[in-house]
Amino acid sequence: MTYVEGALVAGFAAHVIDRIIAERMGRLLADPRLTSVQRAELEQVKAAIRRAAKQWEQLPVSEETPPAETTPSSELLTTEEAGALLGTTARRARQLAALGMGVKAGGVWLLSRELVLDYREGRRIA
Incomplete structure (x- = not known):
């Protein structure tokens, strides 16, 4: 860098x-x-x-x-938005972000919409 x-x-x-x-x-x-x-x-x-x-x-x-x-801000979700997409809480979304589905910027976790949707689909299949 x-x-x-x-x-x-x-x-x-x-x-x-x-x-x-x-x-x-x-x-x-x-x-x-x-x-x-x-x-x-x-x-x-x-x-x-x-x-x-x-x-x-x-x-x-x-x-x-x-x-x-390919990574506009609309492709990044807050923990509240990710939680809503997953049908879970913002707290669980923060846990997923910390496990690699997101990045922390300015003290705020942001999650990749693509990874959140993939995770949601994986849960439905399992």
Whole structure:
């Protein structure tokens, strides 16, 4: 991995964090309690994460690095969404994520929709 100035994340993790930021940062930046210094710092971090994510997205396609087009944020599920798809709890979805069906980004577990659906189908067959 290559260090990108201002970001201590790289690769797929940067891509996932960038998607989370894209979905949630607007609301935070609109908070009137933020000082201009805090807002500027958040904008700088957002830009650094975006640069790191772009670097991963531009890597050649291989089995280890799926293209960004095949892993949009809609393909990542929260534990609540995964639990609902599986007919179980968010707690059980967190356990499955920790067992390899997901990644932890920003303190939040995100699960691959494909793996969740495969797991669900496997449970039906068994």
